[in-house]
């Protein structure tokens with residue numbers, strides 16, 4: 001047995017269980033054990049029935065049966081037989097009911113644990129720093145939240161349960177054999193142990209590799225499908241759908257091939273053990289022919305060996321298979337262990353330290369480099385934005401505008417300097433409070449396959465109708481929504497497929513306004529919007545100008561900047577100039 005994987009699995013399980021759950025797991029294990037012992041007794045209980053049925057004399061000749069017969073005061077052989085059969089039937093009934101209950105209890109226990117792990121994974125992943133989050137990619141994260149915990153439950157938790165209960169059962173039987181038939185015990189140990197060890201040795205590394213490969217291939221399937229569906233229009237136009245399909249099918253073929261291998265590995269132990277049992281019988285034969293001359297001894301020994309092997313084989317098989325499964329699933333332990341450090345943060349963070357914004361937002365010597373890069377993407381930026389100001393950011397592509405906003409939005413953390421809101425630095429501890437008052441409208445607004453209302457309120461259960469109306473009005477969506485037969489309840493299709501580009505961005509604006517936004521970061525769409533759409537979006541932005549919302553706009557069109565109090569130009573991570581709208585206009589013309 002490989003101590004490594006079993007120990008690793010136990011440590012991992014113990015990490016997920018509270019002390020109460022640990023007690024419950026141990027309790028379950030013992031119940032499972034009792035169920036297995038009852039199974040053995042079930043089989044054994046048939047022996048006296050068969051003996052009594054085939055030979056009535058047994059009530060006198062067999063010591064034990066005779067004792068039972070006498071103890072209950074039976075007077076008639078037939079009554080005794082009927083009672084015996086009914087007794088055995090009830091024993092089976094109770095044993096099987098017990099076994100169903102124990103197994104059900106175990107499933108309930110593992111299902112609860114699965115939910116606990118899935119929730120933990122969800123919390124961890126949604127708390128990853130933005131940088132890690134992007135690096136992982138959604139396909140891997142989805143795999144880590146849904147598929148990995150399922151495999152962990154099946155391949156680690158259940159396998160450990162099976163392994164230990166089989167070890168316990170086998171120990172009972174083997175000790176029994178040792179006490180009554182030491183010779184048979186030695187033969188069994190000599191024959192079965194090396195073959196079991198060798199089978200496991202042959203399979204363990206292969207199994208672990210197989211698990212790792214499966215874990216690597218599964219997210220690729222997810223990613224290929226997501227790309228195919230997200231890029232449907234572009235891929236169709238480029239005649240690339242077939243190519244993507246072929247890649248996906250190839251990936252699925254590889255996954256299936258691994259599944260085939262995995263199935264093969266799970267069958268091998270049983271077949272090996274079966275052959276070894278035969279080998280055992282041959283060995284006893286040869287031993288008796290060569291070293292003894294009593295043939296009745298030989299028959300008894302073979303009979304006993306066959307009976308022991310018959311009971312031990314399934315147990316040994318399950319034990320080996322669970323070891324192989326553990327090895328194959330060992331990747332789930334490593335996978336679930338990743339990013340544990342971010343789980344704590346989530347709970348600590350839920351303590352909200354308030355942020356008050358009455359005066360200004362100040363960037364003080366803010367610098368930032370992406371991990372692994374020496375280049376300062378944001379280089380010693382100093383800015384002061386007063387409450388209610390409308391500020392534009394312009395600059396060539398890659399000059400750092402989005403990164404600067406991501407720092408303000410706390411998706412990244414500055415390497416040096418600080419961003420102060422009314423003189424209080426933005427930190428992890430006040431992030432949630434900051435999120436109550438800051439809104440962000442991205443170039444590609446996130447849209448759910450749901451109604452306009454849900455998209456604006458982000459599926460609020462109790463919608464504040466007044467605020468919703470205000471948001472629709474200010475985002476210049478009122479006219480459009482009123483023209484729809486179902487109004488705000490109109491479904492917008494997957495990723496807003498039933499909306500125009502301008503409407504999508506205005507939904508994003510309305511969403512930011514619905515939540516009492518005091519600071520709005522707007523990343524204007526770079527893609528060439530048609531004149532109507534551009535007008536619609538500009539109109540929405542202009543409407544916001546007469547609110548006291550502080551607006552920071554990353555602008556790609558000069559007209560968008562019309563109502564800005566000041567405009568910062570960025571270049572290579574620095575603020576290279578501060579201008580007014582008129583000055584920018586003059587420069588361009």
Ligand SMILES: Nc1ncnc2c1ncn2[C@@H]1O[C@H](COP(=O)(O)OP(=O)(O)OP(=O)(O)O)[C@@H](O)[C@H]1O
Pocket residue numbers: 134370377395396397398399400401402403404
């Ligand atoms: N996750 C990332 N990892 C490494 N480098 C990045 C990452 N995101 C952006 N960058 C780099 O940082 C620099 C600034 O990017 P940023 O997106 O802030 O520019 P921008 O001014 O907003 O450009 P655009 O106007 O094209 O949106 C670019 O050189 C970009 O390649």
